[in-house]
Amino acid sequence: MNILFIKANPIDSEALRLDVEENAIRDVWGSCDDKTKFEFESRGAVTKDLLIDHLLKIKPNILHISGHGNTEEQLLLEDVDGYKEEVSIEKLSNVLSGFTDHIQCVFLNTCHSLAGMDDFNENIAYIIGMKNEIPDDVAISFSRNFYNALFNGRTIKDSFKIALSRIAMTDQGDEYIPKLIVNEAALPQDEITDAVASESTDGLVNTIVSEEEIAVAKAGYKRSVSFHYRLIYGAIALSLVLVVFLFLSNNKDISSALLGLIPGAFSSYPFLEIQKKKNRITLIDVFELKRKRLMNALSQLTDNERKELNEEFMRLIIT
Secondary structure (H helix, E strand, O other): OEEEEEEOOOOHHHHHHHHHHHHHHHHHHHOOOOHHHOEEEEEEOOOHHHHHHHHHHHOOOEEEEEOOEEOOOEEEEEOOOOOEEEEEHHHHHHHHHHHOOOOOEEEEEOOOOOOOOOOOOOOOOEEEEEOOOOOHHHHHHHHHHHHHHHHOOOOHHHHHHHHHHHHHOOOOOHHHOEEEEEOHHHOOHHHHHHHHHHHHHHHHHOOOOOHHHHHHHHHHHHHHHHHHHHHHHHHHHHHHHHHHHHHHOOOHHHHHHHHHHHHHHOOOHHHHHHHHHHHHHHHHHHHHHHHHHHHHOHHHOOHHHHHHHHHHHHHHHOO
């Protein structure tokens, strides 16, 4: 598989980022198990004519363009005098129409590269781009992890998912920026078969209680436990205040009344509720492990087994 990495941005302020991204890809390429399966070529200071020249000579399977994009869906290349030249994503798509015999994937690692453009060249199987602005470190991390997975035998689709899950670990919401467009009509026959099998599996998954539903249920019980702990702490604090007040007060009637309230503050109710919720969380944890085991054998799961699994979950969350 041939990969052509284009450093398309002539802006000096982003030149370092492009070098870092290229080096990150070369590092994972150099450390993969069988680097002979891949060829990695890099080109910079690219004009429109040079881009076509590189496509003709290198014949890449993956065209990776990294650089600068804007909200008007344009990339920045260079003109013959070395100045920036704006090229629309739509025109780039038209240019690539002549190279669909070998280009399987276009990776546009530029800000806003896919803004409002879901119909990018339908004769190319995979299009990866960014829906809006993406931080440099996130763009580099996404690119590195994508190629790390690809160079180690994963498909383009799986490599995208792996790279996406990596940036999702930061909890910054950056995982919503990259987007993968799959043009089913352009997929090779073997990948179409895999896609059909995947869709069949996804259909089965959708009939089973989801991980998100389990997480929501557990979070609800944990909030309830936290609430009852706050009740207990509040009762203890109130009791301490009452004890201090009793020492300072000379009114025996008020003292007696306040003393009568203290036992109520330490009633067994919140403790019982906490224990109930903790037991419920433990049961859901056990259920989650059961679900994972069943998911591993998803293709053998009968309709009745899926129904029983879902009913068991409903019994757990309805008290």
